[in-house]
Amino acid sequence: MGGSSPCASCKLLRRRCTKDCIFAPYFSSHDPHKFAIVHKVFGASNVSKMLQELPIHQRADAVSSLVYEANARVRDPVYGCVGAISYLQNQVSQLQMQLAVAQAEILCIQMQQEPTLPTDPDDQKSLFLHSNLNNLPQYLNFASSSNVIQDPLKRIISLDMS
Amino acid sequence: MISTRCAACKYLRKRCDTDCIFSPYFPSNDPLKFACVHKIFGASNVGKMLKQLPVHHRAEAANSLCFEAQSRIQDPVYGCTGIISLLQQQIYNAQKQLAIARAEIALNAHQAHLQGGSQFQQIEASSSFNNVAAEPLHVDQSFFDPPWLF
Numbered sequence: 001m002g003g004s005s006p007c008a009s010c011k012l013l014r015r016r017c018t019k020d021c022i023f024a025p026y027f028s029s030h031d032p033h034k035f036a037i038v039h040k041v042f043g044a045s046n047v048s049k050m051l052q053e054l055p056i057h058q059r060a061d062a063v064s065s066l067v068y069e070a071n072a073r074v075r076d077p078v079y080g081c082v083g084a085i086s087y088l089q090n091q092v093s094q095l096q097m098q099l100a101v102a103q104a105e106i107l108c109i110q111m112q113q114e115p116t117l118p119t120d121p122d123d124q125k126s127l128f129l130h131s132n133l134n135n136l137p138q139y140l141n142f143a144s145s146s147n148v149i150q151d152p153l154k155r156i157i158s159l160d161m162s
Numbered sequence: 163m164i165s166t167r168c169a170a171c172k173y174l175r176k177r178c179d180t181d182c183i184f185s186p187y188f189p190s191n192d193p194l195k196f197a198c199v200h201k202i203f204g205a206s207n208v209g210k211m212l213k214q215l216p217v218h219h220r221a222e223a224a225n226s227l228c229f230e231a232q233s234r235i236q237d238p239v240y241g242c243t244g245i246i247s248l249l250q251q252q253i254y255n256a257q258k259q260l261a262i263a264r265a266e267i268a269l270n271a272h273q274a275h276l277q278g279g280s281q282f283q284q285i286e287a288s289s290s291f292n293n294v295a296a297e298p299l300h301v302d303q304s305f306f307d308p309p310w311l312f
Contacts, residue, residue, distance in 0.1 A: 050238060078226065
């Protein structure tokens with residue numbers, strides 16, 4: 001009699017939920033859908049291995065990101081999260097273009113206002129147009145040796161914004 | 163006899179049938195690709211996911227799974243969501259910078275107008291970009307929430 005109810009994962013997997021169950025802190029029985037979707041995409045065994053390899057203080061975030069990715073994959077079985085990444089990269093590109101245009105216009109205005117100053121237009125342009133937005137982390141540039149990469153993956157993987 | 167098994171069947175040490183679901187997308191010359199997706203998703207899950215898709219979508223699905231798996235291996239805590247969070251931050255920064263730049267342009271135009279009509283006309287003539295830059299880019303942030311990451 002008594003004892004806590006099994007966590008969502010142990011309920012789904014139909015097994016005893018022990019005190020040191022790796023899933024219990026992150027998959028409450030009140031939200032069975034959360035574990036169901038992660039199990040569907042990644043598999044309970046893989047999720048367990050991934051969590052075991054992480055320090056405890058990082059596991060909650062890892063679970064949240066896995067749930068997010070699993071949901072994205074269920075919503076979009078072809079691209080999953082990658083579709084969202086592609087969309088956001090497009091947004092970044094468009095904003096960078098707009099920013100470059102605006103900065104070029106500022107440069108134009110300033111050059112018109114002070115035409116006697118001995119400026120090097122190229123230096124000024126590179127100063128204005130070089131955006132710190134270009135420094136995407138290295139992991140976005142890893143290449144797959146596969147020959148079948150197409151849009152939007154080609155855009156993501158070939159993105160070189162150094 | 164030269165083995166024609168795909169990377170998946172080689173990894174799983176099984177016979178590669180002519181109707182193997184993996185072989186078109188996991189060629190034997192790229193063993194790492196299958197190793198990544200198997201580590202994160204599991205061969206069985208990948209096979210199920212591919213089978214549920216029409217054939218013309220499977221190549222993209224395999225590649226996106228590979229990308230997600232590699233992201234997760236490189237960042238075991240956040241995986242792809244780390245990239246999404248970073249891009250959201252970049253969009254936020256870009257919008258801020260754009261707003262500042264536009265405000266500066268507007269201020270310059272106003273100052274030029276105050277200084278004299280002819281100068282203002284010059285700026286108007288040279289600025290063919292105003293209409294292009296007029297509308298702010300609307301990004302539906304709610305679509306990409308993982309709020310805890312940002």
